[in-house]
Amino acid sequence: MFRHTKLLQCEAKPDGPDAVLARKIQELIGGAWGEMTVATQYLFQGWNCRIEGKYKDLIMDTATEEIGHVEMLATMVARLLENAPATDVAHAVTDPAVAATMGGMDVQQAIVGGGGAQLRDSNGVPWSGAYMVASGNLLADFRTNVAAESQGRLQTARIYNMTDDPGVKEMLKFNLARDTVHQKQWMRAIEELKADGIEGDIVPDDLLDVEDQVHNNTIWQLSDGGSGPSGGWSHGENAIDYLTDPEPLGGPGTAPKPDPELYASYAGGQNALGTAKGKAQQAAEKLR
Template sequence: MFRHTKLLQFEAKPEKPDAVYAHKLQELIGGAFGEMSVTMQYLFQGWNCRIEGKYKDLIMDTATEEIGHVEMLATMVARLLEGAPATATAAAVKDPVMAAMIGGMDVQQTIVAGGGALPADSNGTPWNGKYIVASGNLLADFRANVAAEAQGRLQTARLYNMTDDPGVKAMLQFNLARDTVHQKQWLAAIEELKADGLEDEIAPNALLDEEDQKHNNTIWHLSDGPDGAKGGWTTEAGIEYLMDPEPLGGPGTAPKPDPALYGTYAPLQDAKGTVKGKVKAAKTKSKKS
């Protein structure tokens, strides 16, 4: 059960309208790392969680908070669009500089949403459910959550420097703080999963004896220069850096296409120029004849 409280988690009042900034703020709503993404990511992680108790409660508490963040941002967008484009735009476009700026507003916020926010990013691309990660493995999911909060905080920080409006800045200061604590909580939860014996360093903690043991502790040096091998991962993590790795497979040649597909095809030749598969082709031809 979800219950809506008719108060925002934090105030969302700009000092003045700014239709262009409202367009930019859409990224924090419907972008790949926006609040819609973390909302749905955490909701599905919580609904799919097979452990009742602290982990599920943490996920669902955070998911429900993120719904409130979407509401805050949608409210801020609507207030930034107040008077635009009908009134504010008509007056502003008299100034050529302002006309160019207004040209950066999202017309769909007016035409489609009636002066409100959209479930889309700052380019108007609709939000996509493929943005979310909810695998059922808490270690893999919590690591994805850290990355999502880090990217979201990064984008919030960039947008923070794109406005001088004190009301917008105050809300973004709150959002920055929540992104900080969410990174902290997921990092701490990862360590607790290990301490509780539920997960280990590698996700998933399975098939470690089945995997190819020759290739689970090496980094292939595939870029110019020796700098990669100087990292702490070669000493602290004990990972070997292969400075001159050799390919382990043969040519990645696709097979002969179905004739009905009319794909351009030539049989593979070896180093001596001999056509491989010639005998087989001849046999096939003789069978047909």
């Protein structure tokens, strides 16, 4: 059961209209790394979690918070679009959709959203559930969560530097702080999974004795850059061997002959096609 509290987690009041900024903030709502992604990602991770207790509670606490972040950003977008577009060129245009576009507003914010936020990114591309990850493996998911919060904070920081609006900056300061603590909590949770003996370093912590033992500790140098072997990953304890001149292990990647009726080009294709036509003609003659 979810309850909605009619108060924002953080205030979302810009000092004035800014259609261009409203469009940028759409990325933080419906982009691949936006709040809708982490909200649904954490919700499904929590719903799919088989371990009752601290891990599931942490996931669900954060998931529910992220729903509030979507509401906060959507409110900010709507308020930024109030009385927007606010440019001389836009005021000179009578058609509202054209005015919105020339003023920098996402035209769908005007036509579809009626001056409100959309479940889209900053280019108007619809948000997709394919952005979210909920694998059922907590170690794999928590690592994905660290990456999601890192990318989200990176984009928030970039937008923070794109505006001088004090009200927007105050909200973004809060968002930055929450993205910081969420990165920290998932990294700590990863260590706790290991300490509790639930997961190891490798996902999944299985079939390690079955996998190819020759190739589970080598890095193949396959680019022109030659500095890879100087990294700490190839020195000291638990070093990974760097193969500076790896050889291919398989033969040519030649595809097999296709079904003649698919008409794919290949050597000797005419003969094969002719044979297929001949068989079809023979079959037709038998039916007469």
